[in-house]
Amino acid sequence: MTELAALAAGTDAAQSLQAHRGFLYDSDRTVALARLLEESPEDFGAVGAIVLGADEVHLVPGPSGRFAEHLRADGLECIDGLQRLRVIAEACAVMDPSKLAEAIVKLEILVGTERERARRLHDTADRFVNLRTAQDRLVRCPNITRLMNANWERGSFDPRRGMTSSPHGLSYSMVEVTRALACFSGPGPRLAHEASTAEGLETLWSDQASASYRVLFHPYMEPVGIVRAVEAWREAHKALESLPLSRRSCGHGHLIKYAPEIICWEALRFLPHGELHSPASIYRWDEAISTSVRGATLAAADRLIACYESLFPKSHHYVTKAPQLSLWECLVD
Known part of the structure; x- marks a missing residue:
């Protein structure tokens, strides 16, 4: 040597x-x-x-x-x-x-x-070499392996591809799955913030021993919980995308453009997080997602934008300020 x-x-x-x-x-x-x-x-x-x-x-x-x-x-x-x-x-x-x-x-x-x-x-x-990524290594996680082998009825799950229900049916990427689950984490928005960027996802997926990783990908995950989380998360994003461009790209409304995950995280607070992965949950998830998430998201956007403006009335550096975790924590306190 x-x-x-x-x-x-x-x-x-x-x-x-x-x-x-x-x-x-x-x-x-x-x-x-x-x-x-x-x-x-x-x-x-x-x-x-x-x-x-x-x-x-x-x-x-x-x-x-x-x-x-x-x-x-x-x-x-x-x-x-x-x-x-x-x-x-x-x-x-x-x-x-x-x-x-x-x-x-x-x-x-x-x-x-x-x-x-x-x-x-x-x-x-x-x-000639395709280097492995943190997402590729997720297949070694026993909790995700268990999820891959679970009953997805007409679909399947693979962390490299996400969830697919059929060749032309629903599909969820692993990015969507992770960000959706992060929006059901708490008590604060730290995990939603970490998952909101490509760099954050890489960090999160890379350390399977971290507390953050174990909060999202635990032994009690069920296919129904993944579907509920992603459907609710998608509905929240759809509500934000339906807002006029002037609302999303004007003044403190830039929060919608540069930090949508904090709004989605706040909007989905009303759902029973403890029952997310419970197949026996009697909560009407489908009904709540289809009828209530949109209103909750728009109300959360109004509330957080107003709070943002009151905290920083003269802020003009939205592209750098809005994505900061410190701001997110201030907004939800």
Whole structure:
């Protein structure tokens, strides 16, 4: 490990090893890789490899002359894996050597035509690899797996596609499902706020151990609860979209345009959240969604916009102010 670290110890390692990029020390992936080496060194080499090219490779015999104890590679280049090399180099300076020794690294050293082939393929590898996303990894969640295997009657559920009832029937994307469930969370609008942006969804889906994730995707989810939540959420959005453009894009009415989820969250307060996933609920969900959500949404919009104006009468930076969680919390207090 220390020999590998020495290859990338200098600040000019990328140049000397002819790597594509320098050390991306502050990228999220590099930071996560360094944390993995520190916290779970035995897992460090489970995925990914360091691929080196060399002009020549020689076996160096030990003192007895009978067995090779070392490998000498001349004319090294880093075809792939510089980030791993630099993470190892930095870890050598701060980690306990015995802890670092637990790490296993996959290393390839290629020469001749294999070196040329590896260089050519690694240079274009990004064209052939579809990286997994946080949404893809939702299939590993046992609570979502349970939901996938539940009885959806004429439909099915998959977090990569959402819910579908038939080729030409209803369909709910995972974005809609998450935002709808967030609108049934409480007591405050924090989760609705987190789910309101693409970045927030990525963060939420990425950490399945977080309290936020467990509030939305728990062991008691039922297909009927997903359907109720999304139908109510869609009806609330439909009500907001029916408002005149002048109402949605004028003054503090920009709250509708830039922060619709706070209005939907507030509007759906009247529904019995504790019964959302209960198949035995006697509450008339279909009737309430079709007849009451629209009125509740329009009333919530009027109420929150008026509150927004009273709190910040001279606000003009709606595009940045309206989406702020601090504002949402003020509006519903």
